[in-house]
Amino acid sequence: MNYKEPAPINPHEDDPFESMMSRFDIAAEILELEPGIYEYLKTPQLQVTTSIPIQLDDGTIEVFEGYRVIHSSVRGPSKGGIRFHPKVNISEVKALAAWMTWKCAVVNIPFGGAKGGVKCDPRNLTRIELEKITRRYTGNLLDIFGPERDIPAPDVNTDEQIMGWIMDTYSMHIRHTETAVVTGKPTYLGGSAGRREATGRGVRIVGEAALEKAGIDPKNASVVIQGFGNVGAVAAEEFVDIGCKIIAISDVTGGYYNPKGIDIQKALEHQRTHGGLLKDFDGGERISNDELLEMECEILAPCALEDQITRHNAGRIKAKIIVEGANGPTTAKADPILEANGVIVVPDILANAGGVTVSYFEWVQDRMGYFWPKEVVNERLARILTESFNSVARRAERHGVNMRIGAYVLAIERVANTLKLRGIYG
Numbered sequence: 464m465n466y467k468e469p470a471p472i473n474p475h476e477d478d479p480f481e482s483m484m485s486r487f488d489i490a491a492e493i494l495e496l497e498p499g500i501y502e503y504l505k506t507p508q509l510q511v512t513t514s515i516p517i518q519l520d521d522g523t524i525e526v527f528e529g530y531r532v533i534h535s536s537v538r539g540p541s542k543g544g545i546r547f548h549p550k551v552n553i554s555e556v557k558a559l560a561a562w563m564t565w566k567c568a569v570v571n572i573p574f575g576g577a578k579g580g581v582k583c584d585p586r587n588l589t590r591i592e593l594e595k596i597t598r599r600y601t602g603n604l605l606d607i608f609g610p611e612r613d614i615p616a617p618d619v620n621t622d623e624q625i626m627g628w629i630m631d632t633y634s635m636h637i638r639h640t641e642t643a644v645v646t647g648k649p650t651y652l653g654g655s656a657g658r659r660e661a662t663g664r665g666v667r668i669v670g671e672a673a674l675e676k677a678g679i680d681p682k683n684a685s686v687v688i689q690g691f692g693n694v695g696a697v698a699a700e701e702f703v704d705i706g707c708k709i710i711a712i713s714d715v716t717g718g719y720y721n722p723k724g725i726d727i728q729k730a731l732e733h734q735r736t737h738g739g740l741l742k743d744f745d746g747g748e749r750i751s752n753d754e755l756l757e758m759e760c761e762i763l764a765p766c767a768l769e770d771q772i773t774r775h776n777a778g779r780i781k782a783k784i785i786v787e788g789a790n791g792p793t794t795a796k797a798d799p800i801l802e803a804n805g806v807i808v809v810p811d812i813l814a815n816a817g818g819v820t821v822s823y824f825e826w827v828q829d830r831m832g833y834f835w836p837k838e839v840v841n842e843r844l845a846r847i848l849t850e851s852f853n854s855v856a857r858r859a860e861r862h863g864v865n866m867r868i869g870a871y872v873l874a875i876e877r878v879a880n881t882l883k884l885r886g887i888y889g
């Protein structure tokens with residue numbers, strides 16, 4: 464055992480990049496990472512800010528800001544989604560890109576990490592305007608993207624159609640159809656069976672593994688889900704399938720609580736007929752976001768945005784297990800509080816890795832030009848996530864640390880070993 468006292472936690476840890484670095488520093492100490500490798504691995508390889516001028520439907524011109532950060536391509540082409548959000552910024556994208564590097568390493572797929580974003584509010588944009596933003600963003604980043612270089616995917620507020628436009632724009636420029644340049648596409652355009660559900664499915668797979676490890680029967684488990692989008696809603700359905708009771712869900716319109724269990728199909732139907740929102744959903748009592756997070760339950764799955772569980776509310780969390788469907792929902796300063804209270808955290812870089820795992824399958828299928836049935840995708844996904852869960856749990860036990868630090872240790876060691884074998888060119 465070579466565990467040492469962790470480095471002091473960074474005071475700026477509410478900044479997502481600093482929050483990521485706080486955990487990186489603890490893992491680096493455990494691994495006794497040499498200073499040069501430490502410096503190499505913490506520094507993003509490339510950071511791009513690009514302006515995206517488009518003509519809105521009313522004829523006026525608006526200039527949006529877009530980002531792409533490649534954190535690492537040590538283990539393979541860089542991989543990571545693109546988010547459209549009014550608050551996205553370069554520091555957040557930098558953190559998310561690094562998390563992609565560690566996530567791909569945790570599940571041992573041959574990718575590095577990247578992330579992109581466009582500062583915009585998709586709710587105030589028409590489909591035509593979104594298409595223009597997507598195509599101009601792709602055009603600006605044409606020399607960065609590529610099936611062997613950097614491969615985008617969906618993230619917050621981006622969907623299959625947007626991935627289709629990226630594929631088409633890239634293909635038009637290079638003069639042939641190149642489906643493997645982006646993942647999360649519609650199946651008509653080379654998408655993989657099971658990709659849309661993969662992240663939520665993965666949340667359930669590792670959540671189920673955590674329940675088993677804690678000796679809790681899923682039939683006796685109540686689950687709270689923050690965020691009812693592509694990740695949270697699918698995770699909810701999956702947890703119901705294994706016998707859990709979903710006692711609360713939420714979206715931007717607030718939380719909904721029902722101790723008897725929320726009817727998830729009814730919530731999905733409500734969402735479909737109410738502009739994608741849960742507003743006015745009558746299948747549960749209205750609760751606030753704070754009440755939802757602090758609810759007594761077996762599993763709390765934050766599946767929305769960063770910085771939801773912080774040093775301010777961590778002490779009031781009553782969940783036995785947190786499964787992080789979102790990226791970075793817990794700040795570094797909340798970690799020791801949760802640990803002291805015995806809350807088991809299945810960290811984001813493991814818990815939401817189902818998405819990028821099936822993205823990897825999609826990329827492989829596109830490059831082979833041969834597509835697998837959904838059962839094959841799901842079976843391979845379950846195998847990778849279950850093995851990764853066990854590897855992370857073993858690493859955590861070996862070093863006497865929580866699962867988050869166990870996951871960072873495993874990931875950083877894999878990237879560092881690859882880097883040492885490749886050597887430094889220059």
Ligand code: GLU
Binds near residue numbers: 818822
């Ligand atoms: N945006 C997703 C994530 O954060 C998926 C990334 C991908 O499939 O490349 O993991």
